[in-house]
Amino acid sequence: MRTTWRGIVAEYAPFFGSPDPASVVTLQEGGTPLVPLDRIVRDLPVPLSLYAKIEGANPTGSFKDRGMTLAVSRAAARGARALICASTGNTSASAAAYGVRAGLRVFVVIPDGKISRGKLAQAIVHRATVIQVEGLFDQALAIVREVASTHPVALVNSVNPDRLEGQRSVAFEIVDQMGEAPDYHFLPVGNAGNITASWAGYNAYRAAGRMAGLPRMMGIQAEGAAPIVLGHVVEKPETVASAIRIGNPASWQGALDAARDSGGAISSVSDEEILEAYHLLSSREGIFCEPASAASLAGFLKRARAGAFSGGERVVCTLTGHGLKDPDAVFRSQPAEIRVPARKEEVLSVLGFS
Ligand code: F0G
Numbered sequence: 001m002r003t004t005w006r007g008i009v010a011e012y013a014p015f016f017g018s019p020d021p022a023s024v025v026t027l028q029e030g031g032t033p034l035v036p037l038d039r040i041v042r043d044l045p046v047p048l049s050l051y052a053k054i055e056g057a058n059p060t061g062s063f064k065d066r067g068m069t070l071a072v073s074r075a076a077a078r079g080a081r082a083l084i085c086a087s088t089g090n091t092s093a094s095a096a097a098y099g100v101r102a103g104l105r106v107f108v109v110i111p112d113g114k115i116s117r118g119k120l121a122q123a124i125v126h127r128a129t130v131i132q133v134e135g136l137f138d139q140a141l142a143i144v145r146e147v148a149s150t151h152p153v154a155l156v157n158s159v160n161p162d163r164l165e166g167q168r169s170v171a172f173e174i175v176d177q178m179g180e181a182p183d184y185h186f187l188p189v190g191n192a193g194n195i196t197a198s199w200a201g202y203n204a205y206r207a208a209g210r211m212a213g214l215p216r217m218m219g220i221q222a223e224g225a226a227p228i229v230l231g232h233v234v235e236k237p238e239t240v241a242s243a244i245r246i247g248n249p250a251s252w253q254g255a256l257d258a259a260r261d262s263g264g265a266i267s268s269v270s271d272e273e274i275l276e277a278y279h280l281l282s283s284r285e286g287i288f289c290e291p292a293s294a295a296s297l298a299g300f301l302k303r304a305r306a307g308a309f310s311g312g313e314r315v316v317c318t319l320t321g322h323g324l325k326d327p328d329a330v331f332r333s334q335p336a337e338i339r340v341p342a343r344k345e346e347v348l349s350v351l352g353f354s
Helices: 064-077 090-102 117-125 137-150 161-167 169-178 193-207 252-262 271-284 291-305 328-333 344-351
Strands: 034-036 049-054 082-086 105-111 129-133 184-188 216-222 265-269 314-319
Touching (some): 049 169, 064 090, 082 090, 082 137, 090 105, 117 129, 129 137, 161 169, 161 193, 184 291, 193 216, 193 252, 216 291, 252 265, 265 271, 265 291, 271 291, 271 328, 291 314
Parallel strands (some): 184 216, 216 265
Antiparallel strands (some): 034 049
């Protein structure tokens, strides 16, 4: 009996024209857990089925690996020698890891300061060349797009269609895990590639006869970085959710189309709402995601508390990245350990046994 998950290209080969699964550059990404959030549901006005798709369980700790396996496989097959991306951290971590497996040089261009330490560590440990620009993600992306169009380096941001094609696989898995599509799918929106890809995934799976109904796609931006909600570019995006601190998303239109065509919406949540969802997941459900990921749950909770659900709905929230990516987010908002002298009595007194 085969028990090992082989990665998204091999598992869903009919949905990927190339590469041959035998020659794919893979870390066996995908196959992530879909976990019920029953403790959080208990406090809601109406009972419904709420699940988290734990994308932090991917090999480099975020959903980016689903697209990276395909983008890097195809870039390598086309004879690329080097990869480049702009990133708020997760794309660069994934590109760095898959680049190593393909034997390619990797250049990552990141915005000033705001990259979380875990993500930066990943790019460095995989020997990527890390270039920090004194500017925002949006400027970094504009630069790498131009560089890749004139020089022999393959762009692996989500403007690369191979990335989005691979990221469709999250929808395939959700349908396989639930036996059907959910009624609502909430996910954080930054550059808007993931909502575009997830929607394309549901449609491809339905066209292949694997499911009937389609979910409403609910994209959630951070209030301080909500260009799609506001309808204009945000020059100085600001949010605690550094992964989605983006003022001019590349797949803006894709997000609008997904929301419109599915009967969903793009809305925003405050940093406080994001952090509340982040702490609910960690303290009530045992799930540690990074702040940007919790935007999906925050968006759901906001609607649920406003009475938007009648009960019985099936809801999935994508939790896009692992909490260990950004440990500083914990220490900024919670007290650290209790320090006592190294004596049993001291520990017992903390336990309440004194
Ligand atoms: N959640 C996390 C943890 C992310 O890293 C990102 C994007 C998103 C959500 C939003 O996804 O851009 O497809 O709408 N991170 C990119 C990066 C921008 O460079 O790692 P999106």
